[in-house]
Amino acid sequence: MQAAEHIYIHIPFCHRVCPYCAFYKHTPGATNMRGFVQALVDEAQLRLPCAAAPQTLYFGGGTPSMLSPTHLQLLIDGLQQRLDFSQLREWTLEANPATFTASKVRHWRKLGITRVSLGAQSFLESELLFLGRDHSPADIARSVHLLREEGGMQVNIDLMFCLPNQSAAAWKHSLEQALACRPDHISTYSLTLEPGTPFATLTAPGEETQVQLYSLAHDLLTSADFRHYEVSNYARSASARSLHNLSCWRGEDYTGLGPGACGTVRGVRYENAHDTARYIASLAQGQLPPGSASPLFPAQRRTELIALGLRTDEGIPLSLIPPDRLPILPSLVSEGLCSLSPTRLCPTPRGLLLADELALQFI
Numbered sequence: 261m262q263a264a265e266h267i268y269i270h271i272p273f274c275h276r277v278c279p280y281c282a283f284y285k286h287t288p289g290a291t292n293m294r295g296f297v298q299a300l301v302d303e304a305q306l307r308l309p310c311a312a313a314p315q316t317l318y319f320g321g322g323t324p325s326m327l328s329p330t331h332l333q334l335l336i337d338g339l340q341q342r343l344d345f346s347q348l349r350e351w352t353l354e355a356n357p358a359t360f361t362a363s364k365v366r367h368w369r370k371l372g373i374t375r376v377s378l379g380a381q382s383f384l385e386s387e388l389l390f391l392g393r394d395h396s397p398a399d400i401a402r403s404v405h406l407l408r409e410e411g412g413m414q415v416n417i418d419l420m421f422c423l424p425n426q427s428a429a430a431w432k433h434s435l436e437q438a439l440a441c442r443p444d445h446i447s448t449y450s451l452t453l454e455p456g457t458p459f460a461t462l463t464a465p466g467e468e469t470q471v472q473l474y475s476l477a478h479d480l481l482t483s484a485d486f487r488h489y490e491v492s493n494y495a496r497s498a499s500a501r502s503l504h505n506l507s508c509w510r511g512e513d514y515t516g517l518g519p520g521a522c523g524t525v526r527g528v529r530y531e532n533a534h535d536t537a538r539y540i541a542s543l544a545q546g547q548l549p550p551g552s553a554s555p556l557f558p559a560q561r562r563t564e565l566i567a568l569g570l571r572t573d574e575g576i577p578l579s580l581i582p583p584d585r586l587p588i589l590p591s592l593v594s595e596g597l598c599s600l601s602p603t604r605l606c607p608t609p610r611g612l613l614l615a616d617e618l619a620l621q622f623i
């Protein structure tokens with residue numbers, strides 16, 4: 261099982277746990293950080309071919325920016341024993357505002373990190389408090405400035421909408437403040453009230469409000485010259501699109517490393533167990549971490565390619581559409597949901613809003 265063009269590394273540590281979050285994460289507690297970093301390097305040795313040359317690297321979490329310069333340097337030195345970084349086109353690190361200093365940013369830059377994705381979520385104190393975040397709106401602006409001035413990096417700002425009782429004015433404020441920071445990329449995620457989290461029993465805004473808030477983001481960001489290229493993602497220019505995420509939406513293979521990470525390599529989908537201690541212990545014994553793996557059957561792969569492709573403005577090749585569904589394409593075009601070229605079906609901005617419903621037409 262080997263693929264190496266796109267690599268995701270999961271760093272599951274957070275200073276504190278946000279009440280809506282369903283990712284695999286925990287506070288570091290007594291975790292042996294050096295042992296954790298060595299385990300990541302060992303997993304890379306086991307999963308990746310020698311001298312593999314990735315095009316994208318993505319450090320997600322959790323809060324990867326929590327790694328100290330010493331531990332991050334150890335991780336990169338270890339990875340470079342296995343990997344050739346000369347073909348890297350994008351290297352993203354997720355960070356939370358106010359969790360890094362100028363010297364940390366300079367170190368990231370020296371390592372070669374090209375892009376930082378900032379978990380801002382909101383520019384309103386009250387919403388940040390509700391979401392359990394420990395930064396202020398001013399921290400976000402300061403952090404973007406730092407990344408730009410000290411790092412010269414591309415910056416993404418993550419924002420969250422569809423909070424219970426969120427008004428259009430509140431959402432507009434966050435969008436405008438984000439634009440004022442002049443990021444290269446903005447991601448807008450609708451809050452999901454995930455089962456098993458403290459937010460599970462809250463009530464989400466109704467569908468009409470959701471559409472209103474989604475459309476507000478689209479209108480505001482596209483009129484500020486951002487391209488709406490995926491349901492939740494906007495880029496200032498074509499080169500500011502997330503190459504790593506695009507590869508996932510295109511259904512390309514990627515290798516996941518770290519506790520809770522998943523990957524897809526040559527027709528096999530795997531997921532490492534959500535257990536940092538067992539992850540470290542297994543790799544210390546030279547074994548892959550516990551987890552699950554199963555073949556990705558052709559029908560499942562086709563379904564995923566359609567569902568993911570129709571979430572982006574690249575759309576899907578017509579060859580993925582079952583012949584008996586081809587006759588509905590002209591009506592999707594006349595309803596303003598899609599555009600059609602000789603080889604592809606692409607959602608319009610209105611089609612992106614209905615991406616899931618569109619996909620159901622062909623699955």
Ligand code: SF4
Pocket residue numbers: 273274276277278281282283285321322323356379
């Ligand atoms: S900082 Fe991010 S990963 Fe950590 S708990 Fe909050 S939302 Fe989840």
